[in-house]
Amino acid sequence: MVREQYTTVTEGTHIERPENQNIYKIGIYGWRKRCLYLFVLLLLAILVVNLALTIWILKVMWFSPIGMGHLHVTADGLRLEGESEFLFPLYAKEIRSRVDSSLLLQSTQNVTVSARNSEGEVTGRVKVGAQMVEVQSQHFQINSEDGKPLFSVEEQGAVVGTGRLRVTGPEGALFEHSVETPLVRADPFQDLRLESPTRSLSMDAPRGVHVKAHAGKLEALSQMDIILQSSEGVLVLDAETVGLTKLKQGTQGPAGSSNGFYEICACPDGKLYLSMAGEVTTCEEHSHVCL
Structure with a gap:
């Protein structure tokens, strides 16, 4: 300025x-x-x-x-x-993946997919780890392409929705407790085995148990006793030939009296034995087998 x-x-x-x-x-x-x-x-x-x-x-x-x-x-x-x-x-x-490729989720530890409600609580979770696949949900279900349920699991039990449950393991299926099923059947030309190595095998049904072998023989093997019991009915052996090959034989009767025929005798405890047949029963004469 x-x-x-x-x-x-x-x-x-x-x-x-x-x-x-x-x-x-x-x-x-x-x-x-x-x-x-x-x-x-x-x-x-x-x-x-x-x-x-x-x-x-x-x-x-x-x-x-x-x-x-x-x-x-x-x-x-x-x-x-x-x-x-x-x-x-x-x-x-x-x-989702592209139409011409698959979707791959990969992790060095595990892959976890969670579903939450509006309050932030986990309602369902799938965890894929190195040793185990874990599913946390109230109800787990696998459906087919047409929406038919194939397998479902919940607290009340598991349901298999397929027409046939096939177990391909060499030792079959192992059940620690009881099994309820309307039918147990083997594949064609394969043997069906129901086995209990250390305990007993029990088959119960309110209206009967049917065991069938359409093209083969039926064997029941046991280390101890095999008991066929009917509480209210009778035990029927319906066959053209019933063979008891290892029954004990009682004392032989007079020569020529039986013409080679035998009769089956029963002891008071249910044991069976053979006795040479005569004009009348000879079971009383040879009951010393029951002693």
Whole structure:
């Protein structure tokens, strides 16, 4: 700023103006000016570096108008091409693969899929680990392509919905407790074995137990006793020939009296034995077998 001094004079008087000794210059000079220029250069350098880094990030991350790298934004959601790794939880309403490929979920530890209600509580969970596949749910069910239930498990029990339950293990099926079924049948041309190595084998039914062998023989083997018992009915052996090959034989009667025929006798304890047949029964004569 320039401060001027004004002097009042009369007309015809000539006065020389004094020199302007008090003059103030406008602007920044000296070291302040150099610091300002240095600061502007620093800002310009930072701007150039940021622009270069932004361009580099866009190039490395493969940003494009349709997405980022293998991740494409479509009208139906996000489409991911190739293999991807998620370091944190992934929340999605639906995850599906392409039509011509399968969906693969892989982890070095385990893969866990959880379902939660509106309050955040877990209502169902599937955990696939290295040693075991664990399902946590109130009801587990497997359906066929047409929606028919094939297998279901709940607290009340398990249900197999297929027409046939086939066990292909070499040792068959092992049941620790009772089994309820309307039919037990082997494959064609295969033997059916019901075996209890260390305990007894019991088959009970309120309206009878039917054991049939349409094209073969029926064997019942036991280390101890085989008991056929009917509480209210009779025991019927209906066959063309009934053979008891290892029955004990009583004392032989008079020569020529039996013509080679025998009769079956029973002891009071139910034991059977053979006795040479005569005109009348000879069981009383040979009852010493019962002793």
